[in-house]
Amino acid sequence: xxxxxxxxxxxxxxxxxxxxxxxxxxxxxxxxxxxxxxxxxxxxxxxxxxxxxxxxxxxxxxxxxxxxxxxxxxxxxxxxxxxxxxxxxxxxxxxxxxxxxxxxxxxxxxxxxxxxxxxxxxxxxxxxxxxxxxxxxxxxxxxxxxxxxxxxxxxxxxxxxxxxxxxxxxxxxxxxxxxxxxxxxxxxxxxxxxxxxxxxxxxxxxxxxxxxxx
Amino acid sequence: xxxxxxxxxxxxxxxxxxxxxxxxxxxxxxxxxxxxxxxxxxxxxxxxxxxxxxxxxxxxxxxxxxxxxxxxxxxxxxxxxxxxxxxxxxxxxxxxxxxxxxxxxxxxxxxxxxxxxxxxxxxxxxxxxxxxxxxxxxxxxxxxxxxxxxxxxxxxxxxxxxxxxxxxxxxxxxxxxxxxxxxxxxxxxxxxxxxxxxxxxxxxxxxxxxxxxxxxxxxxxxxxxxxxxxxxxxxxxxxxxxxxxxxxxx
Numbered sequence: 001x002x003x004x005x006x007x008x009x010x011x012x013x014x015x016x017x018x019x020x021x022x023x024x025x026x027x028x029x030x031x032x033x034x035x036x037x038x039x040x041x042x043x044x045x046x047x048x049x050x051x052x053x054x055x056x057x058x059x060x061x062x063x064x065x066x067x068x069x070x071x072x073x074x075x076x077x078x079x080x081x082x083x084x085x086x087x088x089x090x091x092x093x094x095x096x097x098x099x100x101x102x103x104x105x106x107x108x109x110x111x112x113x114x115x116x117x118x119x120x121x122x123x124x125x126x127x128x129x130x131x132x133x134x135x136x137x138x139x140x141x142x143x144x145x146x147x148x149x150x151x152x153x154x155x156x157x158x159x160x161x162x163x164x165x166x167x168x169x170x171x172x173x174x175x176x177x178x179x180x181x182x183x184x185x186x187x188x189x190x191x192x193x194x195x196x197x198x199x200x201x202x203x204x205x206x207x208x209x210x211x212x213x214x
Numbered sequence: 215x216x217x218x219x220x221x222x223x224x225x226x227x228x229x230x231x232x233x234x235x236x237x238x239x240x241x242x243x244x245x246x247x248x249x250x251x252x253x254x255x256x257x258x259x260x261x262x263x264x265x266x267x268x269x270x271x272x273x274x275x276x277x278x279x280x281x282x283x284x285x286x287x288x289x290x291x292x293x294x295x296x297x298x299x300x301x302x303x304x305x306x307x308x309x310x311x312x313x314x315x316x317x318x319x320x321x322x323x324x325x326x327x328x329x330x331x332x333x334x335x336x337x338x339x340x341x342x343x344x345x346x347x348x349x350x351x352x353x354x355x356x357x358x359x360x361x362x363x364x365x366x367x368x369x370x371x372x373x374x375x376x377x378x379x380x381x382x383x384x385x386x387x388x389x390x391x392x393x394x395x396x397x398x399x400x401x402x403x404x405x406x407x408x409x410x411x412x413x414x415x416x417x418x419x420x421x422x423x424x425x426x427x428x429x430x431x432x433x434x435x436x437x438x439x440x441x442x443x444x445x446x447x448x449x450x451x452x453x454x455x456x457x458x459x460x461x462x463x464x
Contacts, residue, residue: 002461071420073447073459209449 005070009079012062013137016083019055020133023090026052026097027129027192031122033104034185035115045101052094056087075209082206086136089195089202093129096188096195103181110178117164118186121157125189128154128196135203147200148212154193161186217242217381217411218263223277225258225267232258234435236277240381245403245412247426247443249419251463254432256415260383263413264300265293281381298325301374305386307366309358309373314341314350317358317369321377336376343409344372345402364395368402375410382406384414388421400425419459423447431455 026045033042063084066072072080128150135143165183168174201212216239225233233255240246240263248256261267262275265286279286286296298321309317318337327333337354341347346368350361358369367387374382384403388396403412403425416422422429422443429446431439431454439446439455450456457463 005461073419073423074450074456076460077448 005066005076008062008066008070009076012059012066012080012083015055015059015062016086017133017137019052019059019087019090020129020136022048022052022055023093023097024126024130024133026094027100027122027126030097030100030104031119031126033101034107034122035119037104037107039105042101042104046098046105049094049098052091056091059083059087075206078206078209082202086199086202089198093192093195096192100185100188103185107178107181117157117161118182118189121154121161121186121189124150124154124157125192125196128193129199132196132199132203135200136206139203139207141204141207144200144203148197151193151197154190158186158190215242216240217282219278219280221278221280223259223262223275223279225255225262225276226272226274227270228272232435233262236437238430238437238440240411240413241428242411243407243409244427245407245414245425246428246430247422248413248415248430248432249417249422249459250432250438251458252417255435256430256432257385259432259437260385260413260415261302263381263383264297264302266297266302268293298377299379300381300383301377301379303367303370303374303382303384303387306390307363307370309361309366309369311357311359313355314358314361314369315354318372318376321373325377340372340376341369343375343406344368345398345405346372362395364391364398367391367395367399371399371402371406375406379410381411381413384412386415386417389417396421431458433458 026048029041029045032038033045063080066080070076128147131143131150132147134140135147162183165174165179165186169176169179205211218238218240220236220238220240223233223236224231236259248260250256258267263279263281263286267273267275275287281296281300284291310320312320315337318340319333322333322336327336338347338351341350346365349365350356350369358366361369367390371382371387387403388399391399400421403414406412407427414426416425426443428441429439429443430437431446431450431452433454439450439452441451446455447459450459454463
């Protein structure tokens with residue numbers, strides 16, 4: 001029964017997974033460009049940003065159509081409204097990956113001691129994004145809760161990176177512009193973690209019908 | 215506050231059990247929607263609330279229905295008075311083949327009101343409450359059968375209101391109407407809940423969501439779930455409810 005609607009919901013899920021994969025790839029490439037100084041890769045991340053934006057539009061259009069045509073209630077309504085909110089976070093993740101890639105192109109292969117910390121932070125953030133999309137696909141509340149908990153880990157990384165940069169500045173071992181660029185990159189990763197947390201919260205709402213307490 | 219209390223109610227049509235242990239409290243001055251697939255017992259239950267099922271041969275009812283503290287099946291209850299308190303509007307508009315005025319005055323007249331001035335007042339108030347006064351005030355002597363379907367249905371609501379009921383039972387009141395008439399009735403019903411308790415059977419799920427405060431879901435003679443409409447349609451407690459409202463029943 002309602003097999004056409006079910007097919008459309010399945011298609012919506014498939015597109016969300018695809019958009020999630022695009023975001024993962026964007027952050028992973030931005031992180032790789034940062035650690036290897038690969039300018040071509042950084043340029044590619046910036047070029048792919050438009051595809052993520054387009055995907056957001058497409059999914060938004062599909063959701064609006066489903067709301068209009070199917071007048072969903074209960075779990076169907078939750079799934080579609082969660083999808084509408086999640087794509088906004090995904091689009092922001094895509095933007096922030098682009099922002100990181102843009103800064104990487106200015107760094108010109110410049111590197112520093114303690115760079116590994118940012119790389120570790122990037123890995124933790126990518127994992128959050130992957131797990132949040134995974135939690136959505138599998139309707140896995142436990143995994144979504146893990147993502148939310150992992151945000152504290154990413155926040156810790158941000159503090160560590162920040163204090164690392166502060167000591168670099170006090171020791172005069174780096175130039176100001178480079179230090180600020182790095183701080184921006186770390187902040188972007190930290191924000192990506194926040195967006196992944198939002199996605200995880202929408203997964204919990206979509207499955208249980210309850211919001212996490214504010 | 216609840217106005218009708220139903221406890222362990224069962225109903226049989228001959229050997230067939232149409233309602234099974236229904237327990238529900240109908241909240242006063244609010245709109246309660248009954249939903250469920252055809253044959254689930256929701257209309258049967260609605261009709262039991264003002265003893266319309268008494269007229270069907272072979273019906274057996276057990277359990278209690280209390281209206282304002284009185285058992286509606288007790289011997290002291292005058293069925294005509296009960297139906298004056300608990301009025302009914304049907305799926306198809308059924309005005310009597312007489313003037314608009316006489317349709318509305320019919321109930322009050324049968325309850326002994328003959329004073330012309332008093333009747334005029336009652337008719338005007340009922341037609342105003344049913345949001346049709348402005349459309350018919352200049353043709354009260356015209357035959358009601360000349361009105362449009364939507365107007366006829368509002369006339370039937372006015373006729374029900376003329377005897378000053380406290381509860382209005384509505385059995386799919388908009389299913390025979392066009393979208394414009396439907397939304398007029400829906401808005402009317404939402405206004406009426408300030409003064410009256412409304413219980414409405416509907417097959418239109420969106421109507422239940424738009425209009426009602428409470429929703430009861432019936433399936434195979436059972437009251438599966440009853441709760442605030444917002445809760446029932448966002449997080450139903452029962453899987454059977456969820457399957458029905460999302461259209462994945464069966």
